[in-house]
Amino acid sequence: MIPTRTYHYRDPTAAVFGLRELRKRGLTTRGILFLALDNRGETYIAVPEDLDAVTRVRVGDKMGLEPPWEGRYYYFDSIHRLPGDTVLWNGDRRLDDTGSASEVATAVATWLKGASARNVFCGCTPHQPGAWWTVDERSAVVELHQRGIVDCVVTTQGILARRIGEPALFQLTFEQLAKQGPGVGWTPIFRSSLGNVLLIERRVLNYQLVLTCERGVCELDISGLPEQVVETARVELEPGIGVVGRIDGEGFAVTRGEAQPWGLANVGPAELIGSPNQTVLDLPAALAAAK
Helix, strand or coil: CCCEEEEEECCHHHHHHHHHHHHHCCCCHHHCCEEEECCCCCEEEEEECCHHHHHHCCHHHHHCCCCCCCCCCEEEEEEEECHHHCEEEEEEHHHHHHCCHHHHHHHHHHHHHHCCCCEEECCCCCCCEEEEEECCCCCCEEEHHHHCEEEEEECCCEEEEEECCCCEEEEEEHHHHHHHCCCCCCEEEEECCCCCEEEECCCCECCEEEEEECCEEEEEECCCCCCCCEEEEEEECCCCEEEEEEECCCEEEEEECEEECCEEECCCCCEEECCCCCCHHHHHHHHHHHC
């Protein structure tokens, strides 16, 4: 368990200055544990109480934390700074209702640039998924979920995502993004035999990516992108179990929820399942051992 401290900012400008001050005190992207807005559009950031311990925080550690706030808060899952400094973010679809989500996302992306970082990942929270993209804080926002595109994952070549209600993984290259924007050009690059894709692991690790589907999970080798994707493992699991991430050499961050046509509902904090050098094929046995 990581003791946390919350910072509350009433507007995006205050959040920008607050993040700058926290950076001076040692905050890095690893230390942003949760990022959320309330229904007034005010910003809440949870960080480790001991900022000197930030370097020991791993993405998998974040995903196993309980959300720090009770009540109506709308959480970000991840924020990405893309080539050309355009901004992509995933999170609670209700972020649209706050009126300040794009300003906060672009402010955090600017903070990322100052830290020479490309993205920040936050803890697991239950919500209906949304995904957005914009050029900058003054530009129109493209709501990708209105086109069915969610769970966007950034690679060195472009963006991967799922389309709600489909068994395929889609790709949009950075070249296509620069020419046409994110509204068109999504190409299916893999089709699951385990049913619709309900969740995508939040980041690529060692050129591998895990898809959670209706009847199990499959692991992909994406080192051949943009031309080739290879399925390296496939296992059937009970519905509702999802892989949100991995810690290199230490297992899988696994969440549990309710399988719905659009994804997993009511997901809980992730649990680290497995041990060093275990693969997706070992996941059923590791889950059984963890009960």
